[in-house]
Amino acid sequence: MEGRPPTWVSWRSTDPYLAEAFFDPRSSSSLSAFTRWIDQDPITADNGFLASYKQVELVALGCGLAFRALWIAQFPDRYSDVPAHIINSPYPFSEYDQLGHSIHDLLAGYAETYVAFILLNY
Amino acid sequence: MKSDGVDAWLKHWLKMQNKGSRPLVLKDRSDRPFEAHAKRNPVVVDRRKGKKRQVEYVESDEDEAPNVNDGASDVVGTNASTTASVKSLPKSPHNVPSSRKGRRTFLDSLSTHKDYRNLLLLLAAAKVRNSLLDCASTDTFIGW
Numbered sequence: 001m002e003g004r005p006p007t008w009v010s011w012r013s014t015d016p017y018l019a020e021a022f023f024d025p026r027s028s029s030s031l032s033a034f035t036r037w038i039d040q041d042p043i044t045a046d047n048g049f050l051a052s053y054k055q056v057e058l059v060a061l062g063c064g065l066a067f068r069a070l071w072i073a074q075f076p077d078r079y080s081d082v083p084a085h086i087i088n089s090p091y092p093f094s095e096y097d098q099l100g101h102s103i104h105d106l107l108a109g110y111a112e113t114y115v116a117f118i119l120l121n122y
Numbered sequence: 123m124k125s126d127g128v129d130a131w132l133k134h135w136l137k138m139q140n141k142g143s144r145p146l147v148l149k150d151r152s153d154r155p156f157e158a159h160a161k162r163n164p165v166v167v168d169r170r171k172g173k174k175r176q177v178e179y180v181e182s183d184e185d186e187a188p189n190v191n192d193g194a195s196d197v198v199g200t201n202a203s204t205t206a207s208v209k210s211l212p213k214s215p216h217n218v219p220s221s222r223k224g225r226r227t228f229l230d231s232l233s234t235h236k237d238y239r240n241l242l243l244l245l246a247a248a249k250v251r252n253s254l255l256d257c258a259s260t261d262t263f264i265g266w
Contacts, residue, residue, distance in 0.1 A: 014216040043244070056248040057216060061215060064232030067149070068212060071233070074127045076127050080209040093130035096235070097137075103237040112249045 001115050003040045009062035014044070018069040020085040031091060031099075034066055038102045050110065063103055070096045222249070 006029040008018055021029035042059050073089035074096075076082040097120045126252040229242060 010220070011215045011220070014214050016212045016214045050244070050248055053222075053245070053248040056241075056245050057222075060229050060238075061225075063238055063241060064229050065215070065235035067235055067238055068266070072212065074131065075137070078209060080211050085181050093127045096130075097134060100235050100237040103235075103241055107237065107240055107244060110244050110247070113244060 003037055003042065005037045005042070005058065005062055006030075008065065009034070009037075011058075012060065016087055017072065018065060018082070018084055022066075022069060023073070023085050023089050023091065025090065031066060031070075031095060034062055035099065035102050038106055041106065043106060050113070058093075059106075061083060063099070066099055067096065070099065 006022070008015070008022060008029055019029065021027040022031060022034075024030055025032055027033065037039055038059070043051050043056050046056075050056065069086070070089075070091060072082065072095065073086050073091060074093045102109050146229055213228065213231075215228070226242075226245070229245070232238070
């Protein structure tokens, strides 16, 4: 169920900004490629239960980096040395909410699990 | 910011307002005594004879900057209200401590989107699950 994420979804990545490939819709590292990986339910293990901490952490890293990239593309003047490919991002800001919808769908089967943690946190 | 971006951002903001996620809060100016302003905005005194003394007061625009926080300022873990004009360089995953806590702090800084926050809560659940599995695998029974 997990598949392989785009290469930028890695704790070894040294780039402060996501590479040009993320902003190229035709690339295998694009936002849509990442969304396709999310749609494969990478947080569920083959036994049908929640995947390992490491795997869920990796999914969270990918989602977080994608959110941050879309945000920076929209508000580049708040950051230093923003590459041109981010300033000229082809993605409309609606992709930000669209990514939220993908995560929402991903979490649908685990609603009771994280709601329990919300209750524990308040 | 691009014009279509402004529209999209306003729609996003309105959506959050409707959900009550980010309620609009009007600032109470009464907690800012004039003395405090006087220190930040020096009084200019006109010493010319026959002229009425004038006090020029210019409202600081420091508080007028939109306090948007969706990963823009917290990528470096700083307060948005004090660093609105400071440009920051996002942290790369490689520069994050490899400990769970360090990585969790980094993940926390990436976005405040509601669904992303729920994903981080699920990450906490995965941590508990892993701990329970570890306990179960190492559990030994004491014989009588």
